[in-house]
Amino acid sequence: MSGDGPGLDEALAIFGAADGTAPAVSDGEHRPEDPDRVPGSRAARKHQRADAALRSAMLRTWYPFFGRFAKLTPTQRASMPGLLRGESLLLVAPTASGKTEALLAPLIERHLPPGCAQDGLRIVVVAPTRALCNDLHRRLQLPVERCGLSITRRTGDARELKADAPSDLAVTTPESMDSLLCRHPRLFGRVDAVVVDEVHLLAGGPRGDQVRVMLERIERIRRGLRGDAVGALQRCASSASVASPESLARQFCGPAAELALPDIPGRPIVLRTLHAPDDATAAAALLEATRRDPRRKRLVFVNRRRDAEDIAERLRGRVPVMVHHGSIAREERLRVEERFRRERGAICLATSTLETGLDIGDVDEAWLVGPPADVASFLQRAGRASRRAAEVHAVGLVADAFEEARMRHLAGCAREGRLHGELLPMRPAVVAQQALSLCVQNPHGTVTVAALRERLPEDERPRWSVEDCTALLDSLARSGWLIARQHGWRLGERGETEFERGELHTAFSAPRTVEVREAGTGRVVGELAREAVDALSRGERFSLGGRKRAVRRVAEDALVVETTGGEGRTAFLAREAPRITAGLAGDLHAWIGHPPDAVPVRRVDGGRLLLSHFGGTVRGLLLADALQARRLGPQGVGPFFMTVKEKALSRFPRDEDAAAIRQRLRRLDEPLLRALESKLEAGRLARDCPLPLRRRWLRESIDLDGAVAWITSRRLVEELSG
Structure with a gap:
């Protein structure tokens, strides 16, 4: 719908x-x-x-x-x-x-x-x-x-x-x-x-x-x-x-x-990949495509806002180009959508904001700058184009051979309907947020343990005992969200403040942002993270909405800018990389042709080893924690690769290490706990929840036994360097 x-x-x-x-x-x-x-x-x-x-x-x-x-x-x-x-x-x-x-x-x-x-x-x-x-x-x-x-x-x-x-x-x-x-x-x-x-x-x-x-x-x-x-x-x-x-x-x-589940036949996809190791090469490829066929409308998806701004800057003045992402003000985005709907031969650079639901007219080609995080995003992006054609045509811009493998693997999963998604148990932080919401809903302004527990989904209620709910409400009281009373808990100072601001109803974590306003008109053109704004100085230039903005004044509630020209820098902070599930990473591992339990190892500079673990985001963190305990110095930990010390060849975990690894992971010490909560989107009130509930949720979410079995069953296979 x-x-x-x-x-x-x-x-x-x-x-x-x-x-x-x-x-x-x-x-x-x-x-x-x-x-x-x-x-x-x-x-x-x-x-x-x-x-x-x-x-x-x-x-x-x-x-x-x-x-x-x-x-x-x-x-x-x-x-x-x-x-x-x-x-x-x-x-x-x-x-x-x-x-x-x-x-x-x-x-x-x-x-x-x-x-x-x-x-x-x-x-x-x-x-x-x-x-x-x-x-x-x-x-x-x-x-x-x-x-x-x-x-x-x-x-x-x-x-x-x-x-x-x-x-x-x-x-x-x-x-x-x-x-x-x-x-x-x-x-x-x-x-x-x-x-x-x-x-x-x-x-x-x-x-x-x-x-x-x-x-x-x-x-x-x-x-x-x-x-x-x-x-x-x-x-x-x-x-x-x-x-x-x-x-x-x-x-x-x-x-x-x-x-x-109606059974209706679909259309084939035609994926063409081009080598584009950087934004300059991506812009050049788009210019060449426009030169060959200037009437085609191209929707170009990027994974980072800074890439949208950078590529647009390289194209401006040479082709009709526009930018659409979440840091641009809503009114500005609506203008972009209307302009892109009308124009032929235009290029629109977008993040996930144009993946679903918006009417932007007929799009001739969908371009993907780098592989998206999952099959769902690939489907949404590629599916935005060539809707009247017998086939779906998508162009993937890839930086290297591995990105090309990822892009083609995503296309294969899309053709076969294998999304590799995952569902997680109910988050304690969301139960906490709903407890605050129930306080306001109740005419008496309170929430009780019974009221909270009765409003949990039927399949979740057995996991939440009376003691669990009591511990959660007490923890929120200690954090200032609630105040304990004889017949329940009511909103504390923090809860009242959030309710007055309208922020009480948000369950997910989001950075604090500051509006970007035009000098003179006061028109809001976008928003930036508070941390990014604090790093800007008067006169400095940055790109937003495909235009250069010069800082005129930095205030507590707004960044006042003037539209200008010249060079500028990116004012977007690096965001948390999307989670790659173990299912998707493991399927790519098999698609490339690796044996199920093999971890290809290659020697790299500095006397270290590059491990191709293909465990996904969460299992990559868990493997790194197990290797850190063995003093193997994991670095650059990602969903597919990490580097370790050379002695990992002789000290990699084996079956006999399973009990020790399980005990360590059950404990979930810092900083692993916070890293996992960040990757699994624990919710913005996670740190105000009782530690035992946070750990229990993480153990269930990471499939502790499955993760331990995966770690101890990996077998290093040394490859030639080069």
Whole structure:
């Protein structure tokens, strides 16, 4: 249910899947047909009967949602009957196969049938980003209004949903839904269905944990206001083909959730790679491509904001070029999107901000500067282009042979539908954040152990004892977030301050930022990390939004700049590298041709060894910790490689070392604990949680026994240098 641009689910459909579950893609105008589409065939007659039955059952929504189409898509046939029966459901299908209609139309039909009392908010759609919320609202507004109903947005930018006169449907983000639950809990008393859009962008992270707890909170509010006889909340989610759809459905839709996995054929991908060891070479390749075909529109994805700015600076004045990333102000990004939509022969350099959901028109080519972190991102990026062609064409710019291997491996995983994602247990830091939120929701301003535990997801509740919840609340009190009272805990000074600032509803960690404003107009053009701003001095130049900015004044609340020319430096701090899962790294290890337990070793400068461990981000850290304990001096630790002292050849861990390594990893001393919490996105309140709960969560998340077995089963294989 993303917008006109393909999300991960649509992108996955482009490439097909080995298991046959990945759906195909069409552009926004041409809908995919059934595989057995021969007119008059038995399958065609069966589908006609199914469509007729659904049409007769959907008196309110059929014509507003489906009247302009000749027939339903396989996605809609697979999901709509169950939704009309009230089933909770995970839909694995591409957007362009009609997923938006497949979810919303039957939910409206069931919970807002003709003649029903329109007496409150009934259906909530949760989307990961404000941009996706805006796009969903734009696409749904007309059919919803043709049903005689209303739909509004509630995000940090759009506060259309009013508690005293709510719409029938609402589109919101996790943070805004948390705010509504705090301030207007009764608003959710009439809600009968929740849709989590693009759930793969939330699953496995702090915001996904937050949504899972909030779904339980909505259930409790409904029962409290309408009695225990009220039916269960109908929970729906949308995603692409995933390694474990059953687990994803269980987490977000409940233990009884159904799966809708329509089988629709996809399109092949054509990946072309070019050698580009630096930004200058990447810019030259783009200039040459534009010279050969100046009318083609190219969307260029980079992994770092500084690369977007640097390449744009090298292209400016030679081709139409624009920049789109998270440090650019929202209004500026909207202008970029509109300009890119209109222009032909333009180049737009973007980070993940343009991966999903935004309408930027037809894109002829997707370029990837360096391999993205995972298959999901590769799918989203490559899938943004050539939507009307029989094949998907992507260009990968790679710095070396290893980057080329990674890029081609990602493409292979995409074709076969192997995402190598991972789901993690509920984070203590998110439970802590939800405890603070519950304090505000409660009319008495308190939270109790029982109230907190009862609002945890059903599959997580057994892991959280009364003692665990008590320890968590006490720890928050010691940190100033809460104050202990006789009948519970209420917000402390830190909690009150965050609530007043509107920051209480955020579960993930984010650096403090400062607005960048133009001198004279005061117009906000972007934001930078506070640390980066503090490093700038008056008159210094830097690039933001593809333009040079000269610092005029550094203040506490803003960086005042003037648009100028000349040379400048990058003002973006290095960010945490995205996590590479053990599954993806290990699959690349096998794809390259290494034996399962082999660790290729090569001698490098300084009398050290380069280990090609291919364990992924987390296992790389765990292996480095085990090697550090043996005084082997691991350095440059990454998801695929690290260097160690030469004596590692004789002192590498063996099977007999498993007990000692397990004991060390169970202890999780500093700095390993904090390094793992950072890589696994433990959440912004992690350090205010009890240490035993933090360690338990990490042990479960890293699969301690599996990690120890992996470390002790590695076998060094020395290779020739060069």
